[in-house]
Amino acid sequence: MHERTEISTLEPPAENGTDTSLPTTAWNREQASMAYHIDRWGSPYFFINSEGNVGVRPMIDSDMEIDLMKIVEEARTRNIRLPLLIRFQDLLRRRVVELNESFRSAIQEFGYQNRYQGVYPVKVNQLHEVVLEILDAGEEYNFGLECGSKAELLATLPHLDRDDMLLICNGYKDSTMLSLILTGQHLGKNVLPILEKYHEFEEFLAAAEQRNLIPRFGVRVRLSTVGSGKWAESGGDASKFGVSIPQIMRVVEHLKEKEMTDSFELVHFHIGSQITDIITLKGAVREAARVYAKLMKMGLSIKYIDVGGGLGVNYDSVDFGLDQSINYTLQEYVNGVVYTIKEICDIEEVPHPIIVSESGRALTAHHSVLVVGVLDATRREPELPKPTISNQDEPVLRELSDLFETLQHIVADTGRGERQRLARCLEIYHDAVEKRGDTDQLFSLGYLSLEDRAKAESLYWGLIQKLDKTLKSFDRDSLPSDLYQIEEMLVDQYLCDFSVFQSMLDHWAIDQIFPVMPIHRLNEEPDRRGMIVDLTCDSDGKIDRFIGDDGEENYLRLHALNDNPYYLGCFLMGAYQDILGDMHNLFGRVNEIHVYADDDEPDNFYIETSLSGTNITEALSLVQYSASDLRKRMDAVIREKVKGKGIRPKQGVEFLEQYLAALKEYTYYNFEGVVGDKKRKKQDQG
Numbered sequence: 001m002h003e004r005t006e007i008s009t010l011e012p013p014a015e016n017g018t019d020t021s022l023p024t025t026a027w028n029r030e031q032a033s034m035a036y037h038i039d040r041w042g043s044p045y046f047f048i049n050s051e052g053n054v055g056v057r058p059m060i061d062s063d064m065e066i067d068l069m070k071i072v073e074e075a076r077t078r079n080i081r082l083p084l085l086i087r088f089q090d091l092l093r094r095r096v097v098e099l100n101e102s103f104r105s106a107i108q109e110f111g112y113q114n115r116y117q118g119v120y121p122v123k124v125n126q127l128h129e130v131v132l133e134i135l136d137a138g139e140e141y142n143f144g145l146e147c148g149s150k151a152e153l154l155a156t157l158p159h160l161d162r163d164d165m166l167l168i169c170n171g172y173k174d175s176t177m178l179s180l181i182l183t184g185q186h187l188g189k190n191v192l193p194i195l196e197k198y199h200e201f202e203e204f205l206a207a208a209e210q211r212n213l214i215p216r217f218g219v220r221v222r223l224s225t226v227g228s229g230k231w232a233e234s235g236g237d238a239s240k241f242g243v244s245i246p247q248i249m250r251v252v253e254h255l256k257e258k259e260m261t262d263s264f265e266l267v268h269f270h271i272g273s274q275i276t277d278i279i280t281l282k283g284a285v286r287e288a289a290r291v292y293a294k295l296m297k298m299g300l301s302i303k304y305i306d307v308g309g310g311l312g313v314n315y316d317s318v319d320f321g322l323d324q325s326i327n328y329t330l331q332e333y334v335n336g337v338v339y340t341i342k343e344i345c346d347i348e349e350v351p352h353p354i355i356v357s358e359s360g361r362a363l364t365a366h367h368s369v370l371v372v373g374v375l376d377a378t379r380r381e382p383e384l385p386k387p388t389i390s391n392q393d394e395p396v397l398r399e400l401s402d403l404f405e406t407l408q409h410i411v412a413d414t415g416r417g418e419r420q421r422l423a424r425c426l427e428i429y430h431d432a433v434e435k436r437g438d439t440d441q442l443f444s445l446g447y448l449s450l451e452d453r454a455k456a457e458s459l460y461w462g463l464i465q466k467l468d469k470t471l472k473s474f475d476r477d478s479l480p481s482d483l484y485q486i487e488e489m490l491v492d493q494y495l496c497d498f499s500v501f502q503s504m505l506d507h508w509a510i511d512q513i514f515p516v517m518p519i520h521r522l523n524e525e526p527d528r529r530g531m532i533v534d535l536t537c538d539s540d541g542k543i544d545r546f547i548g549d550d551g552e553e554n555y556l557r558l559h560a561l562n563d564n565p566y567y568l569g570c571f572l573m574g575a576y577q578d579i580l581g582d583m584h585n586l587f588g589r590v591n592e593i594h595v596y597a598d599d600d601e602p603d604n605f606y607i608e609t610s611l612s613g614t615n616i617t618e619a620l621s622l623v624q625y626s627a628s629d630l631r632k633r634m635d636a637v638i639r640e641k642v643k644g645k646g647i648r649p650k651q652g653v654e655f656l657e658q659y660l661a662a663l664k665e666y667t668y669y670n671f672e673g674v675v676g677d678k679k680r681k682k683q684d685q686g
């Protein structure tokens, strides 16, 4: 594991001379690493390079570096539009090797008398290239696959290149599925259905008998150990998964009667994904190993224990206090599995089984990065100086303005206790909200001019900003809730070219936090605080929870926009996210490139495959609009105008061509050079 280095230079950069408006230069990449916690979730794969960009180290056996910005630049010169999903195929391979090597070393260290033979559950990322890459990297380890549905079985069955590689079939199986599995076994392949219900067992045996085959299968055991974390599956008696112990006894009796005890080859469990607590996992392994051992003693000859999925990923950091944090490393997980099984088997004096695991998230999460462009940033706070208010102004404006002075007094009045000063701040806040409400009403009733209203809004936001600054000197957790939310009121909104519902479904659905950070300008201090809003017309289309110093934070430190494009990276997107998505607002799949490391190339990489995202015609066809029908209708609309001499025929032809060309476009924003902050500042206040 990577050592977390403590950085001693974290005091705010010293101010040069008296001009504090100069951009601070004393910002370095160590500070950026700390600000975005990149070592916690990204190490050793992601880091900040000397250019101030995010770098990637995809290879296991070399420290070759690839600059993420260079990839984005090359993609753009090749006219591949953002948002862009970048797959690092080498990183995928690297994780496969790391998982297998961890098992190898634990097996050696503990003197385990059998081997590890893992499978990849394709539901985590079904993309064909992902599956092929994992199989290729896993060939040396005889790594196999896991499927959970009929479609996945059809996709995986033809990929069993070697007879002894495993294909584990989970989920509820209909007769077609059971029969296909038998065909796989008939072909001499190592396809094992995991029976979840007693009746599945009966059906499978009957189907085998009909075809005169000796069936082979595994059984998912209903454990009493319950998973932990937000992905936990209901365990214990209430679980909808697994065969109970009494039913397993029935299976064994039946097999003994038929002299088919060898058919029962595998004991399986799965207590959920992203298991947060290693102790829970070990408890489940212990329970399953006991079941295995007792069954062996009853005369079965089970070959495998399958510990399911659940190996977690550090989306934030080890033991970081968020409910998705895991408290263990990859090697600790592997050690726990190997050691626990060995311990129980030795006590029970039964042979060590082959260990199978079904890790999906841990293999795929790291390999894909979503890069999105920032289209615009909206600031809350006024950038204009505080308007001067005189005796000629409306009383309500004078009252708002007076609040500034009251606040000034509180700041200066250090004689009073903290609680008293906080109570006064709260009073000022409530007064400001009330006066602002008054001005809005007076305006609606016609008593205030537009200029007055502008002054009122500027004063209000100026006051909020000043309150925010004042409150910085208090412990944030001691603030009353109205004051606590002031910080949030001032966070900028960064409008980004993507859809949360398409690309980061779990952020919206189950509040998962993903690492997000700028992929460049990291040698500049990020002096803005922002949240991210997406292109969908939906108030949930946003990212407003981020990894903070100690827990969750409601803003991300970002740079002010300038005249160049600004790109953000969303990391660890490879598991469960990057192929899901729900056509919200008909955005659809994003463009995708597959990047390979190659040190013969000038920038250490080449783009192998580029897959186009959903175009508008495709998105519309999913909701039953056909392109030819739309064309006919648009044509009719235009023809009518031409006939009525509203437009010239040539114009009509041009309009139709424009419409047809747009139908072929990418669904996302046409991100051709974003306009920076400077040009927009003025109209974007409030």
Ligand SMILES: *Cc1c(COP(=O)(O)O)cnc(C)c1O
Residues within 6 Å of the ligand: 121, 123, 124, 148, 170, 270, 272, 273, 274, 308, 309, 310, 311, 358, 359, 360, 361, 362
């Ligand atoms: C989803 C699932 C997995 C994969 O779990 P990860 O936590 O992603 O490793 C493995 N096995 C079964 C039965 C599953 O349902």
